[in-house]
Amino acid sequence: MNTPADSHSVGIVKPQVVHFDTPLPLACGRDLPAYDLVYETYGELNDKHSNAILVCHALSGHAHAAGYHNAEDKKPGWWDECIGPGKPIDTNRFFVVSLNNLGGCHGSTGPSSINPDTGNPWGPDFPPLRARDWVNSQVRLADYLDIACWAAVIGGSLGGMQAMRWSLEYPTRIRHCIVIAAAMKLSAQNLAFNEVARQAISSDPEFAGGHYQGHNTIPAQGLALARMVGHITYLSDDAMASKFGRDLRSGSLEQGDDGNVEFQVQSYLRYQGSQFSSSFDANTYMLMTRALDYFDLAREYNNDPVAAFRHAQCSFLVISFSTDWRFSPQRSREIVDALIAADRPVTYAEIEADEGHDAFLLPIPRYVNVLTAYMQRVGASC
Amino acid sequence: MRLDLRHIQRWIEPGSRVLDLGCGDGEFLEFLGDQRQVRGTGLEIDGDNITTAISRGLNIVEQNMDAGLANFPDQSFDTVVMAHALQAVHYPDRVLDEMLRIGRECIVTFPNFGHWRCRVHLSTRGRMPVSKFMPHSWYNTPNIHFCTVKDFELLCREKGIQILARDVVGNTERQPVLAGTWPNLFATTAIYHITR
Numbered sequence: 001m002n003t004p005a006d007s008h009s010v011g012i013v014k015p016q017v018v019h020f021d022t023p024l025p026l027a028c029g030r031d032l033p034a035y036d037l038v039y040e041t042y043g044e045l046n047d048k049h050s051n052a053i054l055v056c057h058a059l060s061g062h063a064h065a066a067g068y069h070n071a072e073d074k075k076p077g078w079w080d081e082c083i084g085p086g087k088p089i090d091t092n093r094f095f096v097v098s099l100n101n102l103g104g105c106h107g108s109t110g111p112s113s114i115n116p117d118t119g120n121p122w123g124p125d126f127p128p129l130r131a132r133d134w135v136n137s138q139v140r141l142a143d144y145l146d147i148a149c150w151a152a153v154i155g156g157s158l159g160g161m162q163a164m165r166w167s168l169e170y171p172t173r174i175r176h177c178i179v180i181a182a183a184m185k186l187s188a189q190n191l192a193f194n195e196v197a198r199q200a201i202s203s204d205p206e207f208a209g210g211h212y213q214g215h216n217t218i219p220a221q222g223l224a225l226a227r228m229v230g231h232i233t234y235l236s237d238d239a240m241a242s243k244f245g246r247d248l249r250s251g252s253l254e255q256g257d258d259g260n261v262e263f264q265v266q267s268y269l270r271y272q273g274s275q276f277s278s279s280f281d282a283n284t285y286m287l288m289t290r291a292l293d294y295f296d297l298a299r300e301y302n303n304d305p306v307a308a309f310r311h312a313q314c315s316f317l318v319i320s321f322s323t324d325w326r327f328s329p330q331r332s333r334e335i336v337d338a339l340i341a342a343d344r345p346v347t348y349a350e351i352e353a354d355e356g357h358d359a360f361l362l363p364i365p366r367y368v369n370v371l372t373a374y375m376q377r378v379g380a381s382c
Numbered sequence: 383m384r385l386d387l388r389h390i391q392r393w394i395e396p397g398s399r400v401l402d403l404g405c406g407d408g409e410f411l412e413f414l415g416d417q418r419q420v421r422g423t424g425l426e427i428d429g430d431n432i433t434t435a436i437s438r439g440l441n442i443v444e445q446n447m448d449a450g451l452a453n454f455p456d457q458s459f460d461t462v463v464m465a466h467a468l469q470a471v472h473y474p475d476r477v478l479d480e481m482l483r484i485g486r487e488c489i490v491t492f493p494n495f496g497h498w499r500c501r502v503h504l505s506t507r508g509r510m511p512v513s514k515f516m517p518h519s520w521y522n523t524p525n526i527h528f529c530t531v532k533d534f535e536l537l538c539r540e541k542g543i544q545i546l547a548r549d550v551v552g553n554t555e556r557q558p559v560l561a562g563t564w565p566n567l568f569a570t571t572a573i574y575h576i577t578r
Binding site: 315333336337340341343345346347348349350366369370373374376377380 | 399421423429432433434436437439440441442443444445453454455458
């Protein structure tokens with residue numbers, strides 16, 4: 001059972017905040033004058049500072065990756081399945097750092113923070129960010145924590161993109177790069193889904209061009225819709241079929257019955273949407289989806305992924321999931337092929353899983369085994 | 383360690399780049415790492431084998447040889463090894479071509495179907511041989527392209543493949559003379575070091 005007292009849980013954790021006031025130059029050409037990063041840590045940093053693991057979150061993640069904030073918490077952090085004593089990312093062995101990315105809405109400086117120049121929330125004027133900006137801000141966090149080189153940088157989806165960016169931009173500061181359910185760039189189909197999500201938000205009248213905080217409104221409808229679209233793409237056809245099928249939540253399709261019919265899947269999506277819209281910031285969602293869209297691993301390397309990966313000095317683990325159609329195994333194989341052609345050490349596993357893109361957050365036995373086995377190797381190099 | 387694998391290692395340059403096709407649980411790659419300090423990569427499709435190989439600290443890529451090896455650049459490895467897998471692939475000749483494209487040199491081992499026991503089994507019982515060495519029945523065997531020592535050498539000749547060395551493993555370690563003299567009759571496992 002999942003509780004803070006479970007011996008495989010990191011228990012109660014406390015988020016920490018670090019303030020940086022050296023301006024951060026961004027890919028867009030602007031500087032972010034000062035900013036906060038919220039982060040959590042699990043496990044102990046060893047004497048050599050060689051056992052540190054950076055966990056990069058995906059689109060809607062945050063710093064709370066493992067454990068509980070208090071004894072009454074019903075749910076642990078978003079990757080509690082994999083982080084903890086005796087878990088694949090074993091906190092008996094590693095010092096794990098998880099942060100909320102810049103531009104986020106769970107404590108780190110983002111669109112809902114106050115712009116010091118105006119005294120008002122940044123809103124839509126918050127500078128657009130790219131994965132490389134996150135990596136640069138994470139470097140400062142590493143410096144602050146006195147971590148010269150990560151034993152591993154790990155991320156799923158958008159987090160995997162950050163991990164790869166680390167390997168290219170700071171090759172001497174990362175020994176292992178673990179890329180789960182990611183891609184070197186989004187496909188046109190992926191860009192299209194993100195655009196639908198952003199249109200859903202921006203066409204909500206409550207969005208007010210992104211200035212909803214000043215108007216004391218929340219584009220809840222638009223954000224919920226955006227999340228519903230996203231959620232469909234994170235699940236596979238099979239997963240939806242087995243989870244909901246065509247089951248009805250209410251009403252009946254009997255002839256002669258004109259009551260309101262609601263399918264289970266409708267109710268589920270609405271619930272997910274409304275949950276999300278009450279806990280996530282719309283401008284952050286716009287910013288994060290754009291960062292996903294703009295990511296292109298090899299853009300600055302003559303559009304040649306092989307040339308790009310020649311800059312890396314670390315070993316790679318790449319994992320994909322069979323029914324993930326948002327970041328399909330084919331996208332991961334492209335990463336693997338580029339690494340092979342660049343003569344970089346790479347291990348690749350394609351996990352059979354019904355759960356689609358969401359599988360990267362779930363304790364699928366073979367996935368857990370592969371990650372555990374690889375983390376032993378990471379541990380041996382600490 | 384299987385005998386054929388112990389035979390192979392002397393053909394592998396210390397510190398070279400080795401690709402092991404169908405690397406199983408990585409025992410051989412680990413052995414080569416220890417004995418020859420090679421930089422190895424293994425290809426495997428069995429999940430449990432992959433996990434074991436990863437826990438040995440090896441670089442393992444989950445990939446099905448039958449779907450092609452086009453992702454490996456020309457001459458990107460010093461040696462490409464395929465031990466006891468030739469008979470299990472869909473197109474052994476194409477895999478050989480690919481191996482020779484990817485590697486400067488290649489090492490192939492396979493069970494010799496021309497071994498006298500197979501011949502006796504087939505001729506006296508009239509049924510496909512099943513032995514400790516080839517434990518599967520014809521309908522469920524992964525070995526779909528059995529060949530003999532002679533067959534393999536003929537294929538090499540047709541394809542212009544140069545045989546750098548041949549080695550054989552007999553029924554027991556005490557039979558090297560028989561297997562060496564009449565490999566097609568007495569070799570249980572044939573081992574070839576080849577190049578273009």
